[in-house]
Amino acid sequence: MPEALAPPTRQLGPIATIVLQFALVLLVIWQFRLESRTFLHVMALLGAGFVVHALLPLRLRLPFFSVLSLATVLVAFGLWDGAFLIALGMALIGICHLPLPLAARVGLLLATGALFAVWRAEWLPAPWSVAIWPILGSMFMFRLALYVYALKHDERRPTLARTLAYFFMAPNVCFPLYPVVDYATFVRTHYDRDAAHIYETGMRWIARGLLHLILYRFVYLYLVVDPAQMVNLGQLVQFVLATFLLYLRVSGQFHLITGVLHLFGFRLPETHHLYYLASSFTDFWRRINIYWKDFMTKLVYYPSFFRLRRRGTRLAAIVATVAVFAGTWILHSYQWFWLRGGFPIEAQDGLFWGILCILVVFGSLRELKRPAKRTLAGGPRWSLSLALRTVGIFATICLLWSLWSADSVSGWLTMWIVAANATPRDLVVLAALFAGGLLVAGRPWSVREPDVATAQPLYRRPAVRSTAVLVGLLLVGATDFYARIVPPAAAMVASLQRSTLNARDAALQHKGYYEKLDNASRMSMNVWEIQGAKPAHWVALSSTPAYRWRGDFVRGDLRPGASVIFLDRPLTVNRWGMRNRDVPQAKPAGTYRIAFLGPSIVMGSGVGDGETLSVFLEERLNAMADGGRRYEVLNFAVADCSLVEQLALLQERVLAFEPDAVFFADSPRLQGPIVSQLLNAVFKGAPIPYPGLEDLLRRTGAFALADKGVPVPFQSVRAGFGMLGVPTRMPWPEAEHRMRLAAADVVRWTLRSIAEVTRAHGAVPVFVLLDNVGNPGKEVVPAVREAADRGLLAIDLTGVWQDHDQAALRIAPWDNHPNAAGNRLMAARLVELMQQQAGALHLGTRGEKPRG
Amino acid sequence: VDDIVRDVKAYILDTYLPGENPQALTPTTPLITSGILNSLATLDLVTFLEGRYGLELEASDLDHERLGTLENIARLVQSKLATRK
Numbered sequence: 001m002p003e004a005l006a007p008p009t010r011q012l013g014p015i016a017t018i019v020l021q022f023a024l025v026l027l028v029i030w031q032f033r034l035e036s037r038t039f040l041h042v043m044a045l046l047g048a049g050f051v052v053h054a055l056l057p058l059r060l061r062l063p064f065f066s067v068l069s070l071a072t073v074l075v076a077f078g079l080w081d082g083a084f085l086i087a088l089g090m091a092l093i094g095i096c097h098l099p100l101p102l103a104a105r106v107g108l109l110l111a112t113g114a115l116f117a118v119w120r121a122e123w124l125p126a127p128w129s130v131a132i133w134p135i136l137g138s139m140f141m142f143r144l145a146l147y148v149y150a151l152k153h154d155e156r157r158p159t160l161a162r163t164l165a166y167f168f169m170a171p172n173v174c175f176p177l178y179p180v181v182d183y184a185t186f187v188r189t190h191y192d193r194d195a196a197h198i199y200e201t202g203m204r205w206i207a208r209g210l211l212h213l214i215l216y217r218f219v220y221l222y223l224v225v226d227p228a229q230m231v232n233l234g235q236l237v238q239f240v241l242a243t244f245l246l247y248l249r250v251s252g253q254f255h256l257i258t259g260v261l262h263l264f265g266f267r268l269p270e271t272h273h274l275y276y277l278a279s280s281f282t283d284f285w286r287r288i289n290i291y292w293k294d295f296m297t298k299l300v301y302y303p304s305f306f307r308l309r310r311r312g313t314r315l316a317a318i319v320a321t322v323a324v325f326a327g328t329w330i331l332h333s334y335q336w337f338w339l340r341g342g343f344p345i346e347a348q349d350g351l352f353w354g355i356l357c358i359l360v361v362f363g364s365l366r367e368l369k370r371p372a373k374r375t376l377a378g379g380p381r382w383s384l385s386l387a388l389r390t391v392g393i394f395a396t397i398c399l400l401w402s403l404w405s406a407d408s409v410s411g412w413l414t415m416w417i418v419a420a421n422a423t424p425r426d427l428v429v430l431a432a433l434f435a436g437g438l439l440v441a442g443r444p445w446s447v448r449e450p451d452v453a454t455a456q457p458l459y460r461r462p463a464v465r466s467t468a469v470l471v472g473l474l475l476v477g478a479t480d481f482y483a484r485i486v487p488p489a490a491a492m493v494a495s496l497q498r499s500t501l502n503a504r505d506a507a508l509q510h511k512g513y514y515e516k517l518d519n520a521s522r523m524s525m526n527v528w529e530i531q532g533a534k535p536a537h538w539v540a541l542s543s544t545p546a547y548r549w550r551g552d553f554v555r556g557d558l559r560p561g562a563s564v565i566f567l568d569r570p571l572t573v574n575r576w577g578m579r580n581r582d583v584p585q586a587k588p589a590g591t592y593r594i595a596f597l598g599p600s601i602v603m604g605s606g607v608g609d610g611e612t613l614s615v616f617l618e619e620r621l622n623a624m625a626d627g628g629r630r631y632e633v634l635n636f637a638v639a640d641c642s643l644v645e646q647l648a649l650l651q652e653r654v655l656a657f658e659p660d661a662v663f664f665a666d667s668p669r670l671q672g673p674i675v676s677q678l679l680n681a682v683f684k685g686a687p688i689p690y691p692g693l694e695d696l697l698r699r700t701g702a703f704a705l706a707d708k709g710v711p712v713p714f715q716s717v718r719a720g721f722g723m724l725g726v727p728t729r730m731p732w733p734e735a736e737h738r739m740r741l742a743a744a745d746v747v748r749w750t751l752r753s754i755a756e757v758t759r760a761h762g763a764v765p766v767f768v769l770l771d772n773v774g775n776p777g778k779e780v781v782p783a784v785r786e787a788a789d790r791g792l793l794a795i796d797l798t799g800v801w802q803d804h805d806q807a808a809l810r811i812a813p814w815d816n817h818p819n820a821a822g823n824r825l826m827a828a829r830l831v832e833l834m835q836q837q838a839g840a841l842h843l844g845t846r847g848e849k850p851r852g
Numbered sequence: 853v854d855d856i857v858r859d860v861k862a863y864i865l866d867t868y869l870p871g872e873n874p875q876a877l878t879p880t881t882p883l884i885t886s887g888i889l890n891s892l893a894t895l896d897l898v899t900f901l902e903g904r905y906g907l908e909l910e911a912s913d914l915d916h917e918r919l920g921t922l923e924n925i926a927r928l929v930q931s932k933l934a935t936r937k
Contacts, residue, residue, distance in 0.1 A: 153912040188917055269885050286890055297891050302911035305895060313899070317892065367892050374868045374888050376876040 014196035015054045017463055018263065021203045022047045024470035025210065031477040032497050034213050035253075039174040042072045043260075046170055050263045054199070058191060065264045066164040069172075076173040077132060084128035085136050088116070089167055092140055102152055109144060120338060122536040131533055134176035137338025139167050142180045142331075145299060150183045162187065171260050176339045179254045179271045179291040181261075182298070189267040200462040202262020205255045205270075207466040210473060212252025217496045219245040226504040227406070227415045228740055234426035236418050237433075244276075244401040250289070251275070277445050279389045280372075281356065282363035284397060296324045317364055325357035341536075348412070352404035359396075380444070387442030394437065411733035413713040503777070534814040538567055541605070541639040546571055553686050554645050554652075555677055557638050558603075567606040567811065576653065579603055579612065580635045587632075587658040592621075592843070594633045595654045595763075597646040598665030599673065601770055601818065602637035606811030611820035616827030621843075624831070637665070642673035643750050648689065650754065655761050661841055662758050665768040668781040668798065671743035678746070679735055682706055690753065696745055700738040704730035748786055755791040764841055770797040770826065772816035773809045793837050800829045856905075856926035863900050864922075868893060879923040884916050894919060901925070907932040 026047060029040050049068040053061050074082035095108045119126045120133045143166065150158070158166075166186055172178050191198070223242035225235050254271035261268055271291050278284035286293055304320035329349055337343045406412035458464055475481075476493055483490035541547045546562040549555070562573040574582045587593050596602055596614045604612030614635035621631035636654055638645075646664050654662060666673075678697060681688065683705050688694040697703065701715070709727030712718050718728040751767065758765035767787035776798040788794040801809065801822075809822035818826060834841060857879050865874055868888055883889040889897065897919070898909050907929065913919075918928040 149912075184915055184917060282890075282892075286887075298915070301891060302895075302914050306911040309895075313895070317895070364892055368896075371868055371893065371896070373870065374872075376869060376872045376881075376886075 011054065011195055014199060015051070018054075018199045018203055019047070019051060021207075021463070021467055021470060022050065022263075024467070024474065025203075025206055028210050028470060028473045028477070031474060032210075032214055032217070033499055034210065035174060038076045039171070041075055042171050042174050045072060045075055046260060046263070049170075053264055054195070061265060062159075062165055062190070063161040065170075066161045066168070069165060069168040069170040072170045072173045073135075073168060076135075077129075081129045081132050085132045086168070088132075088136055089139060092144060093163055093167060096144070096148060096151060102148070106148065109148070117337070121341065130535070134339045135173055137335075138176045138178045139169075139172055141335060141338050142295060143167060143183070146180070146183045146295065149299065150187075154184065156187075158183075158187075169261065170264075171257060175253055175257060177250060177253065179257060179289075180295045181268065181291060182294060185268060185294075186266060189269075191265040191267075193267055195265065198262050198265060198267045200466075201267070202259045204462045204466040205259030205262065207259075207469040209252045209254070209256030209259055211469060212248045212255060214473065214496060216246065216248040216252055217499075219248060221495060221500070221502050222492075224502055224504055227411065228736065230415060230418045231421060231741075232426060233419050233422035234429060236415065237426070237430060239415070240398045240402040243405045244398045246405075247275075247288075247401075254289075254291075274445050276394060277390055277441060278393050278397075279386055280363050280393060281359040281396075282367060284393060285356070285360050292328070296328060300324050300327050314365060314368065317368060318361055321361050321364055322357060325353050325360070329353040347409050348404055348406055351409065352400055355400060375444075382442040383444070384438075384442060386444065387438040390441035391434065391437045394441070408733060410711060410713055410731035414731065414733040414737050417714070417734070417737060500775075534812070538812075538815070541566060541600070541603075544571075546573060547639070551684065551686065553681050553689055554648050555640070555680055557649070567815070567817075569606060569608045569611075571604075572609050578635050579609065579637070580614070583632065583634060583657075585657055588630070590628060591630045591632050592661075593657060593659045594621075594631070594661045594663060595650075595657060595659035596633055596635055596637060596663045596665065597641065597649060597654065598637040598663070598768070598770075599641050599667065600637070600639035601667070601772060602635065602665045603639050603641075604635070604637075604823065605639060605817045606815060607818075607820050607823055611823055613818075613823045613826050613830070616824045617830060620827055620831045634659070640673060642666075642677040643670055643747065643754075644674050644693070645677055647750055647754050647757070650757060655757075655763075659763045661764040661766055662754075663766045663768050664754055664792075665770055666783070667771045668769065668777060668779075668783075670783055671740065671747060674746055674750070675736060675739045675743050678702075679705065679732065679739055682735070683732075692749055692753070693746065696742055696749060697739070700735075700742045702730065702735040702738045705732065705735035744782070747783055748790070751783070751787050751792060752790045755787075759791065765792040766795060766841070767792040768795045768797060768830070770800075773801050773806050773818050773822055774816055775802060775806075793840055795830065795833045795837075797826060797829055797833070800826055853923075853926045853930060856929050857922045859904060860897075860901070860925050860929075861922055863897070863904075864888065867896065877922070879926075880921050882920060883922070883925075884920050889919065897925075901929060905929055905933060907936060 026040070026043060028034070029043060046068070049064075053064050053068070056064055070086060073085055076082065077085060092109065092112060095105055095112060098105055098108070100108075116133075116136075118124050120130075120137070122130060147158075147163075147166065166181070166183055169181070219242055223238055223245065225239045225242070227239055230236055230239060251272040258266075258268045258271055269290065271289065273287045273290065275284065275288035278287050301320045301324050304323045305316045308316035308319055332349065332353075333343050333345055403409070403412050406415075477497060479490040479494050479497075542549070542556060544564050544566055546559055546564045546566060547556050548559040550557065558573045558577045558579060560573060560575050560577045562571075564571050571579060574580050576583075576585070594614075594617070596617075602613055604614075609615075612635055614633040614637075618631055618633040621633070625631060634654075634657060636649060638649075641649070643664065643666050646666075650662060650664075679702065680686075682697065682703055685706050688697060704715075704718070707727070707729035709729045710721075711731035712721055712728040713731050713734050718730070721728045754767075755765045767784070769781055769784050781796075781798075784794045784796050804825065807813070809818055809825065811817045811819045811822075834843060861874070861877055861879075864883070865872060865877060869877065881888075884894075894914055898914065902908060909928075909932070913928060913932075917924065919925055
């Protein structure tokens with residue numbers, strides 16, 4: 001009698017071991033704060049569910065797993081949204097079983113899918129949260145095809161419990177990106193071996209998944225570099241490597257998911273198999289996301305091949321492979337639609353899948369001609385040929401992956417400019433990487449472990465190995481124990497225990513607020529997890545009537561007299577183009593006027609008209625005012641206003657209001673908006689109103705962006721085209737790269753100009769460094785010191801959020817702008833810091849704390 | 853069934869596992885999950901089975917359940933031959 005069918009009491013020992021290991025798993029998830037809080041709750045529920053499930057008679061286990069899976073939906077979404085998700089899913093399942101011909105059922109499924117798509121795109125109102133769609137999508141978008149395929153080809157009718165378990169399977173509710181589990185495999189592998197062996201395998205995969213997820217955090221935080229900031233070959237290689245290594249998150253999640261499914265008896269195959277060690281392109285395709293390869297093989301490759309094989313095996317294999325890759329590209333966008341909204345069709349995707357397709361086709365043809373030799377017993381201990389092939393494939397896939405992940409093809413090409421700048425250290429590191437790669441890749445790692453448990457030494461037993469991994473992770477995570485001995489290591493591990501954005505994504509998210517550059521298809525999973533919940537009507541200010549696009553040096557400003565609802569709050573603009581109550585231009589007697597320039601934080605994105613930083617600042621200063629003096633703080637801020645634009649607005653409108661002090665505010669990432677604005681001006685051919693600045697910009701060569709012609713990267717290539725009479729221009733990414741190299745000089749020039757102009761008009765120039773809600777970065781922002789060096793008073797407000805409940809100070813979980821309480825807090829801190837420079841500011845306030 | 857297992861085993865050993873110990877390939881050795889049969893090798897095997905036994909396979913026959921082991925392949929061939937009769 002197979003062990004799976006044996007009474008559960010005979011499995012008590014292994015079950016107890018799994019329970020202990022699962023407790024370690026929960027501790028690791030808690031300690032490293034992996035994934036979301038919902039994930040921890042769902043895993044705790046599944047841990048308890050495992051005990052009950054494992055002790056139930058076999059016939060009751062599948063129904064129990066179905067109920068448990070449905071319960072995870074309710075835990076994750078709550079009763080209301082969870083019930084809707086289940087109801088919508090049940091409608092799809094119901095259609096599959098209608099007493100109609102298969103074609104009619106498929107037609108109905110497509111029509112229902114189209115209706116769901118309308119809801120997903122938020123074109124129709126719905127009583128449920130938009131957050132249910134990524135999960136509902138991931139449950140049904142591919143599994144429905146496999147289920148219908150099984151209904152057509154398999155004579156065995158599915159039971160209700162099996163169907164519910166298949167579609168709503170835990171822990172899908174925590175993972176929008178979910179392996180495409182094949183229905184036939186799901187059925188076939190359920191308790192088809194000894195239960196204890198299945199559970200052990202599952203726990204090993206869970207431990208492996210956790211390890212991948214923690215390694216991913218390390219890669220994400222410490223290896224990913226911003227391509228716009230790269231200056232040498234070493235950083236370029238690091239970037240290219242890191243983009244591929246980021247895939248660890250997907251493989252980690254998939255190992256974790258299939259591991260959990262093992263604990264409920266589903267002995268599913270591996271989802272990834274040593275994909276960094278593929279020795280050919282066909283091998284790579286077969287190792288990475290194996291379920292997807294199987295899905296495409298089953299539904300596209302074999303049917304295409306069989307339809308065409310009478311015309312010759314080679315032709316049929318080529319066409320079938322092309323169909324698989326074309327389908328993968330389209331289905332990738334289809335998946336994106338359900339998970340993130342939008343349907344990206346981009347050149348990088350086409351190039352990635354196209355090039356990979358060509359490489360796999362050539363590999364397939366070669367294999368058809370000369371089948372690769374397999375081995376049952378393992379190959380030599382180390383092989384140079386294997387090492388060279390594997391390193392070559394890894395390097396090529398890294399290159400392709402970096403192209404796929406790039407913002408644009410021209411951006412990807414442009415980043416190679418820095419390859420010419422190689423330091424000796426870069427070359428040594430590259431050589432060491434190559435040698436290390438050969439050492440690792442030459443071993444025949446691909447030999448599978450025996451499928452049936454055989455006698456093994458204690459240290460190789462699955463239970464011992466997975467427990468060792470889990471305990472090891474817990475010890476590494478216990479930073480308090482070794483923080484005094486190796487503080488840097490403890491600090492690094494502590495940083496892995498938070499789910500924070502890396503510098504690149506923080507910059508991207510910051511840009512996204514203003515410039516709509518948060519291209520959904522290029523957004524990292526980390527940013528997307530935050531942005532995915534953003535309602536569709538939360539658009540950039542520039543998409544509202546309150547914003548006025550200008551054709552000159554300044555990109556845009558607030559439309560005088562505008563009144564809109566922006567980010568669910570009223571935003572009113574006075575006749576002068578300020579987000580401010582109406583004021584006379586002439587300064588009233590006895591009034592100390594502060595003009596506040598800055599970006600969206602100062603303008604007050606996501607807060608009401610009476611809840612901005614300038615309003616609270618004015619209130620505080622007046623509450624402290626001495627001797628009948630009155631304070632006015634005029635809000636001249638505009639979302640996405642760079643420091644250079646602040647200089648332009650200062651001269652254009654601010655000085656006419658006779659300010660006593662002018663506050664220029666920007667974030668630590670102030671170079672980004674400056675580069676973006678200047679490129680915009682250059683591209684449009686807008687005159688640069690400052691000769692000194694124009695001179696700086698001309699030296700970058702970025703003015704070639706405004707030439708008429710086809711965008712072609714690299715000066716030498718453009719020159720070649722020019723000799724052939726083909727007009728060309730510099731592409732945007734190359735101009736951006738060049739402009740970034742000069743950005744620090746532009747900041748210094750701007751600060752000096754601001755100080756000179758402001759002081760020439762008798763006002764005190766103040767530079768305020770501030771940021772959205774979050775912990776300040778560790779790097780020193782040079783702009784504060786540079787502002788002070790150039791005669792501005794410098795105030796750093798970036799530490800204001802520390803030691804506060806940051807979630808309570810944001811306007812929304814997906815938007816870090818400060819809410820009313822956040823603005824009040826900033827105003828209070830700003831007043832404190834102003835008090836410290838009261839003499840230089842000529843404030844004349846009482847030294848007491850403000851009331852209220 | 854044994855004859856079919858023997859024929860297919862000889863074909864697989866000859867085509868994909870030359871020089872390997874024949875004893876290591878048993879009727880229950882996983883062929884797909886172990887990487888011996890990938891999609892291309894599966895198509896080659898189909899051509900072999902169709903030519904050797906004069907039967908016709910369909911795309912839906914090519915799954916783990918039917919081709920996962922020598923035993924399963926033999927059962928598939930047998931059922932196809934029975935249907936033909």
